[in-house]
Amino acid sequence: MNTMKKLGILTFLLCGMLATAQKSMEKDFSSIEDKVIEWRRYFHEHPELSNREFETAKKIADHLRSLGIEIETGVAHTGVVGVLKGNKPGKVVALRADIDALPVTERNDLPFKSTVTSEYLGNEVGVMHACGHDTHIAILMGVAEVLSKNKDKIKGTVKFIFQPAEEGAPPGEEGGAALMIKEGVLQNPDVDAIFGLHINSQTPVGMIRYKSWWNMAAAQRFVINVKGKQSHGSQPWSGVDPILISAKIIDGLQTIISREMNLTNEAAVITVGKITSGVRNNIIPESAEIVGTIRTLDYDMQKQLNRRMKEMVSSIAEAYRGEATTEIASGTAITYNNPNWFLKCYPLWKL
Numbered sequence: 001m002n003t004m005k006k007l008g009i010l011t012f013l014l015c016g017m018l019a020t021a022q023k024s025m026e027k028d029f030s031s032i033e034d035k036v037i038e039w040r041r042y043f044h045e046h047p048e049l050s051n052r053e054f055e056t057a058k059k060i061a062d063h064l065r066s067l068g069i070e071i072e073t074g075v076a077h078t079g080v081v082g083v084l085k086g087n088k089p090g091k092v093v094a095l096r097a098d099i100d101a102l103p104v105t106e107r108n109d110l111p112f113k114s115t116v117t118s119e120y121l122g123n124e125v126g127v128m129h130a131c132g133h134d135t136h137i138a139i140l141m142g143v144a145e146v147l148s149k150n151k152d153k154i155k156g157t158v159k160f161i162f163q164p165a166e167e168g169a170p171p172g173e174e175g176g177a178a179l180m181i182k183e184g185v186l187q188n189p190d191v192d193a194i195f196g197l198h199i200n201s202q203t204p205v206g207m208i209r210y211k212s213w214w215n216m217a218a219a220q221r222f223v224i225n226v227k228g229k230q231s232h233g234s235q236p237w238s239g240v241d242p243i244l245i246s247a248k249i250i251d252g253l254q255t256i257i258s259r260e261m262n263l264t265n266e267a268a269v270i271t272v273g274k275i276t277s278g279v280r281n282n283i284i285p286e287s288a289e290i291v292g293t294i295r296t297l298d299y300d301m302q303k304q305l306n307r308r309m310k311e312m313v314s315s316i317a318e319a320y321r322g323e324a325t326t327e328i329a330s331g332t333a334i335t336y337n338n339p340n341w342f343l344k345c346y347p348l349w350k351l
């Protein structure tokens with residue numbers, strides 16, 4: 001999707017508020033395209049991890065300030081919120097962009113590639129905007145600029161929400177949307193509707209995908225602790241092997257999805273992203289830790305999946321003479337897209 005079209009999506013999303021103004025703003029959007037590309041590349045080259053988006057927030061705040069938009073900084077640690085009051089009375093619409101990057105090393109030769117490294121969970125890691133949040137920030141900065149120039153045409157108020165820690169706050173810290181809401185981001189003025197977007201490299205250029213009702217899956221982090229019994233690798237019969245138990249558990253978890261979930265209702269996913277165990281080749285370790293994510297689009301399925309995971313993990317461990325516990329975080333809610341907003345907006349959108 002090219003930048004103009006991405007910028008256009010947010011105009012589209014604001015269509016109820018800006019229906020008549022949309023045509024006259026097209027010129028403003030095309031004139032800002034180069035700037036948006038430049039910002040996106042800047043953020044791409046200077047990524048920051050969740051709850052550490054200090055420079056990113058500063059650049060966003062400077063930009064909003066330069067547009068004369070009223071801002072609040074330090075929301076949920078590093079979040080920035082701007083409020084643009086239109087010249088006519090009306091509803092309050094919030095537009096949200098996430099601003100954090102991921103602990104991923106960038107492997108390409110782009111002139112604006114990231115060479116940033118940082119510490120993450122005790123390891124030295126590369127940092128990269130591997131999820132596209134650099135683009136989201138730049139788009140929303142562009143939208144803020146165009147809308148602030150067209151204040152006289154806006155019926156109502158636009159709230160720009162730049163949200164930190166979308167990828168999840170580091171362990172032991174609060175963060176992200178939940179903390180922003182707790183700190184009152186949807187109040188004063190109270191938000192009537194909120195919109196966000198996410199770029200997607202599998203979506204062809206020029207196409208927008210949207211879905212009414214339930215859209216983005218709920219994400220739950222899980223941690224499984226497997227307890228075995230340490231022994232020498234040459235004498236497995238005298239120990240309990242937590243690595244073998246982990247392998248059986250991981251295998252078993254996937255059968256919950258393939259054999260127990262009604263996938264004709266909604267999709268569901270369990271992914272193990274990290275396994276930690278052992279110190280050397282010839283020792284059967286004492287324990288293992290399995291960490292992963294659960295994605296669901298239906299709360300009944302989520303309940304069933306959570307229950308079955310716990311049952312399966314402890315029964316498998318028991319079958320192999322070990323023990324295992326499962327902790328599942330309550331996680332994020334399923335994104336709900338109000339179908340009325342889309343139905344009203346869709347006919348106004350022209351690619």
Ligand SMILES: [Zn+2]
Pocket residue numbers: 098131132133166198
């Ligand atoms: Zn993302």
